[in-house]
Amino acid sequence: MVHALQTVQSLLKAGGHLIDIRPSTSRPEIIARTKTGAQFIGYLEEMDDGIEYTQAGAALKQSIREGAFLLEYEDQFTFSTYTDTIQSLENYLAEKWKDAVLPPQVIEKALALQKSPAGVEEILLKEQVHIARLRSPAAR
Amino acid sequence: MTVRSDPEENETHALLNLIGSLTTRQVLEIGCGDGRLTWRYADATGHITAIEPDTERIQQAQSACPASLRKRVEFHNLNLEQYAAQVHSAPFDLAILAWSL
Numbered sequence: 001m002v003h004a005l006q007t008v009q010s011l012l013k014a015g016g017h018l019i020d021i022r023p024s025t026s027r028p029e030i031i032a033r034t035k036t037g038a039q040f041i042g043y044l045e046e047m048d049d050g051i052e053y054t055q056a057g058a059a060l061k062q063s064i065r066e067g068a069f070l071l072e073y074e075d076q077f078t079f080s081t082y083t084d085t086i087q088s089l090e091n092y093l094a095e096k097w098k099d100a101v102l103p104p105q106v107i108e109k110a111l112a113l114q115k116s117p118a119g120v121e122e123i124l125l126k127e128q129v130h131i132a133r134l135r136s137p138a139a140r
Numbered sequence: 141m142t143v144r145s146d147p148e149e150n151e152t153h154a155l156l157n158l159i160g161s162l163t164t165r166q167v168l169e170i171g172c173g174d175g176r177l178t179w180r181y182a183d184a185t186g187h188i189t190a191i192e193p194d195t196e197r198i199q200q201a202q203s204a205c206p207a208s209l210r211k212r213v214e215f216h217n218l219n220l221e222q223y224a225a226q227v228h229s230a231p232f233d234l235a236i237l238a239w240s241l
Contacts, residue, residue: 077150133158
């Protein structure tokens with residue numbers, strides 16, 4: 001990943017910028033919205049425990065330490081995905097996020113809520129996402 | 141299956157906030173996927189070179205590219221190393237790594 005950042009830098013003009021957007025290392029939350037309110041039902045799991053995000057963060061820090069980039073700004077935001085049912089979320093993940101796993105207990109909780117009087121109006125997957133702006137040194 | 145991703149546009153706002161007043165005549169988006177994010181920031185930048193190694197996803201991006209952006213967005217079905225091997229200068233003002241590092 002450090003090599004990838006060096007490659008990015010080689011493509012930037014001197015003083016050019018890099019914006020990096022990637023999920024933070026916190027586990028994505030799954031929330032069921034029912035007629036009576038929102039209910040947290042568990043976390044999404046990833047087969048590799050999100051190790052690539054940790055490695056990406058470390059690579060970026062190394063690039064900053066080595067002076068390849070200067071960190072100008074960083075922040076976090078919430079990225080939410082809404083589906084109508086837990087099955088829809090499962091299908092969506094199977095298609096778009098192949099190493100993500102919905103734990104069986106989360107599915108069971110959602111299905112139990114779907115059958116309850118409160119029902120499920122929406123399933124919400126909430127991810128915390130890191131965003132940073134970095135600048136390549138003006139002279140290399 | 142109805143799926144809505146970031147209807148609040150938090151990602152777009154965060155990105156546009158960082159693009160701000162930067163010089164962005166030439167932008168490289170690394171891992172553009174199906175172009176979901178590209179369309180959202182394109183109006184704030186100049187020419188966009190969008191690269192994506194997944195053939196199916198970049199075809200989706202090419203098909204979905206709004207007519208108004210077709211002259212300003214070029215797509216390459218390449219990964220970063222393959223693309224860099226073809227470029228012999230440092231032409232970009234801004235690179236965007238969106239969920240792809």
